[in-house]
Each structure stands twice: as C-alpha cells, then as structure tokens.
Amino acid sequence: MAEAVKTVKVTIDNITVDVPVGTTILQAARMIGGDVVPPAMCYYSKLQGSGGKCRTCLVEVSKGSEADPRPMPKLVASCRTGVMDGMEVKNMTSPKVEDARNGVVEFLLLNHPLDCPVCDQAGECHLQDLGYQHGKQGTRYEFKRRTFEKHDLGPYIQLHMTRCILCYRCVFTADQLTDKRSHGILSRGDHAEIATYIEKSLDNNFIGNVIDVCPVGALTDKTFRFKNRVWFTKPVNAHRECKCCSGKVTLWQRGEEVLRVTARKDQWGEVEEWICNECRFEKKKTTDWTIEGPTHVSRHSVISQGHYENTIKPKETFTAVHGGRNPQLLMDIHSVSEVNDPSIDLSQINGPATSDVYNHSTKQA
C-alpha cells in the first residue's frame, strides 16, 4: 500500500511551513531560507551522525507540539532535533537564543588564533561569517591561547590544529567515504585534537574532501597554500571525465591559471558531490577541464566582488543606440581638455610637479 508522505506543520520565527515527518528543525528552517536559518558549524547534511556538537544552531522551542504544547526546558540543537506537528520554534525572535549563540561564538573564538590575514580559508570561512554576525569586537580572554604544531597529513593536506573548532566533520567524512579511517580525535577536553595516530599520512583517493568539509582553515590544500586570496580568484564550474568520481568541480582561476580545484558547494556551503584526489590535486591545467561557466557566488560573499556571472550585452547595435550616429569615440575628451591641444606648452598647464618645477623654485629662493 503506497502511503502518501506525511507532512507536519512547523512554525519557525512565525513562518509556518509543511515539512515531511522526520525533518529536523534546521532542515525545516533551510526550506524557509533567509534569516530564520540557524548557523551550523558542525552539522553537514551529507554526513551521517554529524551535528549537535558546536551548539551554534541552538534554538528555543516555545511549543513542543500540538499534542504536547509544553515548551522544551532547554535550548535544543536544531540540527539534531526532529520537528513535531504544530511545533513552534524561535530562532531570530528569541533573545535567549541570541544570548546563548553569542556565548557559543565567544567560546569558539576563545582559542582561535584569529590569523585570518594569513589564513587560506579567509573569505570562505564559516567561523569568520559567524564572528561577523554574532561576535564582539574585543575578546574577554586574557590568557595564552592554545596552540598546536602544524602537521602534514600526507603530500596534499596540511592540518593546522590551532584553528580547529572540533566539529568532527572530517572524521565523519573519512569514516563514511573511505574504507579505513586513519585519523580521529586524540586527547580530550580543551586539548582534544584531530590527529592520525603518530603522524601518519592520509592516503585515500577521497581524503581530499576533508578540506572541503572543514568549516575553518584547519585543513588546507597544500597545492593552494599561500598561492592567492580566494577573493582574487574566479570560480568557474567545470567537469572532466573521471573514472572514480563525478568529475564535477569548481575551478578557482586567476587569469588562465587554475590555482585550486574544489568540489561544488551549495548555498549552505556543503559539497554537492564528492570528488577524488586526482581531480582535486593533479588536474591544474585549464586544458584538463571543460569549462561550463562562472560559479554562482552569493552576493554576501567577499568572493562575489568583481565576479560577474551573467554579463548582459545590449541587443541593439551601437549605432542603433546612438540614433544612427556612428561616433568614433565614446567621449571626445580631446576637445574638452587642453592637455591635448598642441598649441599649448605643457609646462604652462597646472600639471603635476616635476623636478624642473622644483629646481626653478629653489633657484629663485
């Protein structure tokens, strides 16, 4: 018996939406979109079991459900809490949530080095966005920040643990994409760190995806490190025939040069399709790829500066626009400026100072 997909009504920040049973609050909010979507640093819809750790997506449930209208006593992690019929959730509209989220952001930034000026992730860093949205200008932390040594996880990936916020995304990625995960969390508490057991390299054909899932600059592409700032590069969608992955990627170009290859990401910054190491690290020539066109970049992102996705060309010809006239120059500055008048000595015009001007004035004095 085919059963129709059951839907439930959930209200988030006074916007009601019908969602299928089993949807989480965060997914329901993403269906609405816009400002009601709580930020998520550790949740990744493509990774099973992720979420619940960073606590940035905390929301207030002011009405449990139609059947049990009691509010939930604590703020809940929206990424791991399923919706109930008639549930009412407050995200933007709850001062309690705002306060808790500010606290969480402060905790996340507490030991973060804030080395954005030299960090490769800057410009596409989720923690940076979160910090702008909820952070304070100064820190109340006056002690030495926690630091770790940098580690090379094989030839392509560098781990800079000092920047890590322990979202566990890379651990889940390695667990779910590769056969044998060889990195995980060592130690506990504020000294917990992502590590391989004694500096082993990560060499699986899909391990490069950990770079894409990292919300901060803890895992970086060694082929791209310090090559360029992301906002100077132009993302274009491209594809190639690949034996082991979809081959659908985003190329980050500067001029003709391909500086970096990443998987394509959706509007929540999540990878659409995983790509293999060969596509990511070894195909760094434009000729390796079939270019589809510019990648869509949100206009709120710094990467969108100078990034033109849909250039509109005038349909009429130039002459038609000018009413039949066919001017040779767009603007005839020659007739306005005396700079180009051959009868005037350039030195007579109040132009920029030259050494002659200087010599002349000192001689007089």
Place this chain on the structure above:
Amino acid sequence: MATKLLLAKAHVEGIRHFEVYRREGGYAAVEKALKMEPAAIVEEVKKSGLRGRGGAGFPAGMKWSFLAKPEGVPRYLVCNADESEPGTFKDRYLMEFLPHLLIEGLVVSSFALGSNRTYIYIRGEYAWIVGILEQAIAEAKQNGFLGKNILGSGFDCEIYVQRGAGAYICGEETALIESLEGKRGNPRIKPPFPAIKGLWDCPTVVNNVETLAAVVPIMNMGGEEYAKIGVGRSTGTKLISACGNINKPGVYEIDMTISVEEFIYSDEYCGGIANGKKLKACIPGGSSVPILPANLLLTTAKGEPRLMNYESLADGGFATGSMLGSGGFIVLDEDQCIVKNTLTLARFYRHESCGQCSPCREGTGWMEKILGKIESGKGAISDIDLLWDIQRKIEGNTICPLGDAAAWPVAAAIRHFRDEFEWHVNNPELCQTQNFGLAHYADPIHVPA
C-alpha cells in the same frame, strides 16, 4: 537506630563469599523474582518509588517502563559503576564488601527487563574490585544463580565486568554505552534515548550500582513496604559517603528522614566537625551540586530544618537550595577557602570535559584560568562578573550534563560566597597567607515576614 537495608550485613565475616551471603538470607530475592512475571517486578519497583541513586534521582521504575521491547531485538541492562564524582564513594563500598548484593540485584533486574547479557561498567581506578566482582560472578554461576537456565526457570543471564579507562565522562549513560562498545567515550546526542537505542542500538537501561542493589530489599519486602520508609517521594534508604572536615568520614546508610544537622553532628553519623571547628559550607551531593553555606544547609530559606532527602535539599531551587545528587557529602570547616575549593573543582571539570561541544570544552578551561587568577591574588572584581557570565553561558547549552556540573559549583560559590571572592581580589597579599574565615555564613539567615 536507622533502618538498614543495604548495609545491614556488611560487617558479617566473609559476606563477600557466596556461602556466607547465602546463609545470611542472600539470593532470596532471585528465588522470589523468578516465580513472578517480569512486568510484575517492574510494577513492584514502580510502587516502591525507588529513585535513581546515581545523581539525577529519576524514578527507576519509570525508567524501566520506558524500555522499548521490539520483537527479536536483545535488550541490555548496564550497571553504571563508573563512580567518579569527587566525594562519592558509596558504590565502591557496596561492591567491595557486598558484591553478591549487586549480583543478586542485577539478576532480578535482568529478569525484569529481559536482559540476557548484563554489563557492569566499572571505573578503571577500581582495579581491585573487578577481581572481587568476577569472583562473586563465578560463585553465583557455580551455584546456579547465574548463567544458563537459572534455578530451572529457563531464564539465561550472563554478567560481564568491563573496566573503564579512567574518564569521569563515562559515568554519563550514553558516554558509558559508547565506551562499552569500544569507542571513544563521547556522550551521544539525545534523543534517541538509551531506552530506545542504547548499547549496539538496542534498547538499554543504565542504572547505578546502588539503585540495582536496592532492588533486592524491594523484592524481599515488597514495593509498598519499601515505600513506607523515608518521606514523601524520597523512599527507601540512601547511602551517603561523607567526607571532608568531619570526625567520622565514611559510608552511611540513612533513611532520608533525618535532618542535615543530625547527620553532621550526631555520633551515629559524621560525629561533628573535626578538631572542634565550625561548619562553614557543605557540598551535599557530590562535587557537581551547588555548595551551600552553613546557614542555608541546616535550615531552608523558609526557616524549616533541612532534611537529608531529595526534596528538602532541593528546596528553594538553586537560589537557596542544592541537590541530594549522588550522596557525596563534602563538609568544609571554617579553615577552608571557598575560592581554592572552587578552583579545585573547576580544574577537575576542565580535565574531564570530553571536548565534544564547544561551551564545555572552552568554558571549563576559561573558568579554571580565571579562578586561578583570583586565587593567586591577581584577579579583578570584573573577573567575578565574567566568571558568572561564563557559567551562565555553559549551563544548559551543552550536550550532556557535564557542562551543568561544571557550571553549578562555580555559580553557587559566587552566589553564596561573593564577598569571599571580593576579599581575595581586594587583599591580594593577605589571601595568600590567611583565610577569609567564617564571616556571616554561620549566622541564621534573616527571613522576611
């Protein structure tokens, strides 16, 4: 003389061994239970009003009735013997001296819940108790009270002892389950609760050692009789492990009707404050519950004498009350420094935070550093407010209760002893050589009419 249900036979010579335990009337509960319906046993525990002895005080019968019972899926009972809360050592005593009482309770509970494989997850530091328990299990097996077809009832039950590796967080039930499965002991995100999806994704009940041991007297005397002991919703007896500046530290069994004052000062229990000093403060239920100054400890804010039970200790909420918690009763005399005491606790929670969720991972370390600063006389008044703000942002925002457990002691210390913190800030040199002393904490508090 107080009623003793658990520790009545604790001092019988050789009670650790099966023959003596059996001679003293042991395993009668198993014999009785196996003739009953499992649901009837759960009903009996419900009637007894037994509340979880691990700290949260959730009714045990209710927890058992939440256990999902899908067809063809095994169910598990896990005994939480990862007793790591500073100040709590009641389970150690119980397991060390009366291992068969726990085994008996486990067999009865396993039968009631339908668990054929039951685990005791014991704290790694209790290394010597593992041997005692394993010997007790072997003896019970030899005598047919454990293993295949117990007493011819057709019920099979095996008990395994698993040692932890020394993590406080593994006392949290979902972290315990993770650790038992052989993974890193990180608490799981709830829901789903263990009663639906616990050990190896099967329905699981996790109970404290004392809770499971208390099932034995409940079976022997009946739930209704058991509920008559104690007062209100605090039924039965509770083991209290008293320590600190008292004359007679140790594990005491109380019936929850006695007052805190009697417990501290009577010779039957703690025997008063050591060296003739005065009582300054007390942490009544293990390190994570709020500390109370003497005046609020002995009487509630309403002026009634405070009793040693769940409701009375929690009277007044966290503003003027505390919790019975796990029963780790830590007494501080007039010579103790609250700032130093709070720092010690903060250091413990920082060390034991699993590092999974950000408020606890970063907040516990931050609190410890600020407390260290204040304690060493380098603090500022603004640090006290900052500390308050940090604990407020940790509490309730974490995955598991460890965040709350780390925040509450700091919150309570500032709430009740703020002038001592301020004294530390204002007298940076004096605080290194002297203690703040009693101040007004020992005075009876003024109750507005």
